[in-house]
Amino acid sequence: MDIKPFAVEEWMNAYETGARYNIAETCVDSVSVDELFELSDEDKEAFLSEFCARRLTYGDIEGSDELRSGIASLYRSARPEEIVTTHGAAGANHHVFCSLVSSGDHVVSIMPTYQQLYSIPMSIGAKVDIMHLRQENGYLPDLRELEGLVTDDTRLICINNPNNPTGALMSKELLSEIIRIARDADAYILSDEVYRHLTQEDSWCESVADLYEKGISVGSMSKVFSLAGIRMGWIFTHDEKARRAFMSHRDYDLISCGMFDDAIASIALRHKEALLERNRGIVRRNLAILDKWIGENGHFRYTRPQAGTTALIYYDFDIPSYDFCRRLYDETGSFVTPGDCFEEPGSFRIGYGSDTETLKEGLRAITSLAERL
Numbered sequence: 001m002d003i004k005p006f007a008v009e010e011w012m013n014a015y016e017t018g019a020r021y022n023i024a025e026t027c028v029d030s031v032s033v034d035e036l037f038e039l040s041d042e043d044k045e046a047f048l049s050e051f052c053a054r055r056l057t058y059g060d061i062e063g064s065d066e067l068r069s070g071i072a073s074l075y076r077s078a079r080p081e082e083i084v085t086t087h088g089a090a091g092a093n094h095h096v097f098c099s100l101v102s103s104g105d106h107v108v109s110i111m112p113t114y115q116q117l118y119s120i121p122m123s124i125g126a127k128v129d130i131m132h133l134r135q136e137n138g139y140l141p142d143l144r145e146l147e148g149l150v151t152d153d154t155r156l157i158c159i160n161n162p163n164n165p166t167g168a169l170m171s172k173e174l175l176s177e178i179i180r181i182a183r184d185a186d187a188y189i190l191s192d193e194v195y196r197h198l199t200q201e202d203s204w205c206e207s208v209a210d211l212y213e214k215g216i217s218v219g220s221m222s223k224v225f226s227l228a229g230i231r232m233g234w235i236f237t238h239d240e241k242a243r244r245a246f247m248s249h250r251d252y253d254l255i256s257c258g259m260f261d262d263a264i265a266s267i268a269l270r271h272k273e274a275l276l277e278r279n280r281g282i283v284r285r286n287l288a289i290l291d292k293w294i295g296e297n298g299h300f301r302y303t304r305p306q307a308g309t310t311a312l313i314y315y316d317f318d319i320p321s322y323d324f325c326r327r328l329y330d331e332t333g334s335f336v337t338p339g340d341c342f343e344e345p346g347s348f349r350i351g352y353g354s355d356t357e358t359l360k361e362g363l364r365a366i367t368s369l370a371e372r373l
């Protein structure tokens with residue numbers, strides 16, 4: 001099966017580990033197992049001695065009751081049995097496409113976004129129409145454009161809310177309009193919601209799966225809960241037919257998610273409020289720093305993100321984005337992602353969920369490069 005190289009992941013793979021100031025990372029500052037136990041106030045020694053005595057079987061094939069209840073608690077209307085656990089959100093997105101989309105199906109997807117959302121259906125042989133998110137619309141979908149793209153043959157509409165790389169957040173009203181269009185066509189909506197709940201305001205972040213009977217939400221422990229190392233993700237939908245397809249495919253490509261990952265994710269979700277408070281604090285504090293930096297550096301402009309951990313920043317230098325980011329990395333050790341990975345030339349994506357010192361140093365390095373350009 002041919003598939004286009006995954007531009008952003010190739011870039012991250014090549015440079016991430018050598019970066020001095022990694023402000024390309026999209027997870028909120030990751031935690032260790034020790035930090036998780038400190039945050040949760042649980043007894044680590046008791047957990048370890050109980051866990052270490054367990055035989056390492058496949059564990060709960062569909063995910064433990066506690067895990068699926070914890071995930072369900074992140075939604076308004078989810079029941080634990082409606083949660084399908086996967087290997088990260090990357091596994092979840094892949095799983096949705098492989099379970100629901102066949103060659104020749106019509107899919108509408110947005111751009112810019114995480115490349116899985118258009119390159120996987122293309123690789124399956126689906127006919128994929130792209131809906132461009134434009135800065136002048138705050139990177140929100142243009143409903144007229146969407147109406148023009150969706151037909152009675154559309155199988156799936158893909159969105160990413162909050163959006164990576166722009167940090168745009170769709171309101172309930174906008175989601176309801178997208179749902180109206182999908183419902184008229186009897187199409188599924190896949191919403192990659194891996195940054196959901198990382199808001200700048202204290203407001204509930206809606207999920208498409210709570211609002212639409214054929215809505216499919218993808219989430220994971222990586223970004224919002226700072227636990228990318230456990231590779232735990234999920235799919236939630238009320239649609240039973242889709243869920244049956246997910247479970248059938250799951251037997252072929254995953255079996256179970258691993259006992260350790262299940263146990264750690266369960267602890268994190270039991271203490272989700274403590275983790276969310278930590279992580280919302282980081283993204284709010286850090287976005288204020290980024291916003292101030294933008295205000296003070298006339299060569300850069302952006303649309304302020306409303307949620308998530310990423311922002312797309314445009315510069316006014318005559319240099320391609322890959323060259324800009326390579327020079328930044330080589331000359332300063334500061335690491336950001338070229339906008340061309342998202343088909344947004346003349347820009348770079350910054351991840352502002354890192355520890356605050358790294359963000360400040362990384363931004364200082366960009367200022368110093370800008371002075372030389």
Ligand SMILES: Cc1ncc(COP(=O)(O)O)c(C=O)c1O
Nearest residue numbers: 026088089090114164194220222
């Ligand atoms: C929008 C989006 N979806 C999915 C993923 C994959 O996340 P996970 O670590 O849960 O596989 C990412 C990671 O960057 C992402 O930004």
